[in-house]
Amino acid sequence: xxxxxxxxxxxxxxxxxxxxxxxxxxxxxxxxxxxxxxxxxxxxxxxxxxxxxxxxxxxxxxxxxxxxxxxxxxxxxxxxxxxxxxxxxxxxxxxxxxxxxxxxxxxxxxxxxxxxxxxxxxxxxxxxxxxxxxxxxxxxxxxxxxxxxxxxxxxxxxxxxxxxxxxxxxxxxxxxxxxxxxxxxxxxxxxxxxxxxxxxxxxxxxxxxxxxxxxxxxxxxxxxxxxxxxxxxxxxxxxxxxxxxxxxxxxxxxxxxxxxxxxxxxxxxxxxxxxxxxxxxxxxxxxxxxxxxxxxxxxxxxxxxxxxxxxxxxxxxxxxxxxxxxxxxxxxxxxxxxxxxxxxxxxxxxxxxxxxxxxxx
Numbered sequence: 001x002x003x004x005x006x007x008x009x010x011x012x013x014x015x016x017x018x019x020x021x022x023x024x025x026x027x028x029x030x031x032x033x034x035x036x037x038x039x040x041x042x043x044x045x046x047x048x049x050x051x052x053x054x055x056x057x058x059x060x061x062x063x064x065x066x067x068x069x070x071x072x073x074x075x076x077x078x079x080x081x082x083x084x085x086x087x088x089x090x091x092x093x094x095x096x097x098x099x100x101x102x103x104x105x106x107x108x109x110x111x112x113x114x115x116x117x118x119x120x121x122x123x124x125x126x127x128x129x130x131x132x133x134x135x136x137x138x139x140x141x142x143x144x145x146x147x148x149x150x151x152x153x154x155x156x157x158x159x160x161x162x163x164x165x166x167x168x169x170x171x172x173x174x175x176x177x178x179x180x181x182x183x184x185x186x187x188x189x190x191x192x193x194x195x196x197x198x199x200x201x202x203x204x205x206x207x208x209x210x211x212x213x214x215x216x217x218x219x220x221x222x223x224x225x226x227x228x229x230x231x232x233x234x235x236x237x238x239x240x241x242x243x244x245x246x247x248x249x250x251x252x253x254x255x256x257x258x259x260x261x262x263x264x265x266x267x268x269x270x271x272x273x274x275x276x277x278x279x280x281x282x283x284x285x286x287x288x289x290x291x292x293x294x295x296x297x298x299x300x301x302x303x304x305x306x307x308x309x310x311x312x313x314x315x316x317x318x319x320x321x322x323x324x325x326x327x328x329x330x331x332x333x334x335x336x337x338x339x340x341x342x343x344x345x346x347x348x349x350x351x352x353x354x355x356x357x358x359x360x361x
Contacts, residue, residue, distance in 0.1 A: 036356030037322050040305045040348050045336050046298035049231070051272065053222020055242065055288040057213035058275075061182050064206040068198040069093040069176070071191050076210065078188050082180045088189070088210050089178040091197060110148070110155040117141075117148035184214040187286055218276045218284060220252055220292050223262070223269035231296045232257055238274045239293045245282065252276045254294065297336055304341040309354045310334065319348070320355035327355050 072092040076082055124141040127133045180186075188211040191197065200206030220240050224232065238252040256273035263269075274292060278284055310332070311318050317334050320327040332347030348354070 034359040035327075036359060038306055038309050038354050038356040040303050040344060040350055040352060040354070042301055042350065043304055043341065044298065044300045045302060045304055045338050045341055045343050047296045047336055047338055049224060049228045049294045049296055051222040051224045051292040051294065053220055053272075053290060053292060055218055055240070055276065055284055055286070055290050056221050057184075057187075057215060057286055058217045058219050059182065059184075060187070060211060060213040060286070061184075062208040063088060063178060063180055063210045063212060064208060065091050065178055065197050065199050067091060067093060067176065069196070071193050071195045071197060071209075074189065074191070074193055076186055076189065078186050080186050081184070082186055082212060083183045084180060086180050087177045088180055088186070089191070091176045091178060093176060106158065107152075107155040110152040114145075114148040114152045117145040121145040178209045180210070180212050182212055182214065184212045187211045187213050213286060215284065215286070216278070218278055219255075220272075220274040220276055220290055222272055222290075222292055223264065224272050224294075226261060226268040226270065228296065229257065229270045229272075232272065232294065236294055240274070240276055240290050241293070242284070242288045242290045244285075244288055248279075248282055250276050250278060250282075252292065299336050299343055302335070302343045302345075303348060303350065304343055305348065305354060306356065307337055307340060307342040309356050310342055322353040322355055330354075 069091040071089055073090040074088070075090075076086075076088045082088065121141050121144075124133060124138055128135070128138040189209070190211075191207065191209055195207075197207035197209065198204065220238070232254065234254055234257060236254040238254050240250040240252050242248060242250075252274035254272060254274045256271075258271040261268040261270050272292075276284075305319065309319055311320075316331060318329050318331045321330045330347060330352075333345040335343030335345045337343070
């Protein structure tokens with residue numbers, strides 16, 4: 001019985017030793033390396049510059065009040081269309097007390113002068129009708145009455161303007177009515193009823209009542225690195241892709257390249273602008289983030305190979321030709337690359353096969 005147990009233990013140890021030996025042997029054997037086999041192909045190759053930026057209206061206007069006061073009514077809201085001259089809001093004037101007192105005093109004085117001029121006229125006219133005074137004297141008194149009436153009307157209008165911001169005679173063009181200066185879409189109305197607003201002057205820009213833009217005339221505004229700006233020219237075609245509208249791409253035309261660089265994260269950047277051709281079925285919002293693809297160089301119908309198959313070594317460029325299970329070094333002349341495929345000007349034919357990336361098993 002003991003002899004049987006001994007045999008079993010020895011057998012198990014032998015099996016374990018043999019299994020370990022086989023495992024280590026297999027681990028120590030070099031694995032056969034396999035590579036992809038790639039075929040050259042004829043296709044178009046283009047080099048593009050991708051510029052990040054945003055879509056903005058070409059003409060965006062901040063509508064500001066012509067007088068200071070308090071917003072009493074708002075007739076429009078963001079997202080509505082507005083035409084030039086259409087009323088957006090109304091301002092209630094809060095008169096300055098010194099100006100109001102001065103205007104009231106002027107009106108009272110004009111009223112006294114008018115009453116006196118009317119009395120003088122009535123007396124003079126009675127004498128003139130009886131031919132007791134000359135026509136010249138009568139004309140002078142009549143002119144004095146006309147001047148007094150005009151002064152009274154001017155004083156009354158001045159008081160209305162100071163007190164109400166508008167007079168009866170210019171109610172249709174009242175400065176208390178805030179009108180849009182262009183036709184377009186209202187992008188923002190940053191004020192509410194009851195807010196105080198001030199007109200633009202030397203010391204401040206004034207309160208913005210509304211922002212209006214023509215959304216049918218949009219541009220792409222972005223910045224391109226100085227390493228690529230030298231290849232750009234005005235009039236180049238641009239393809240705009242908006243992140244919020246993944247199914248859409250828009251054609252555009254490069255129309256502006258800044259002559260001066262700006263610093264951004266230590267790099268020189270040049271501002272560019274492109275006119276966007278917006279399809280009628282697309283709803284574009286101001287400020288959308290977008291990418292602009294600009295074709296810098298392009299060749300059509302050339303022989304190409306994946307750039308990963310090309311070896312760059314000093315001044316030489318070569319690929320590894322596949323000959324059965326062997327590989328032969330072949331020097332080639334390359335051209336334009338798009339980062340994935342590279343043009344082969346000489347050294348290969350469509351019938352050749354080249355070694356690609358290693359296959360991971």
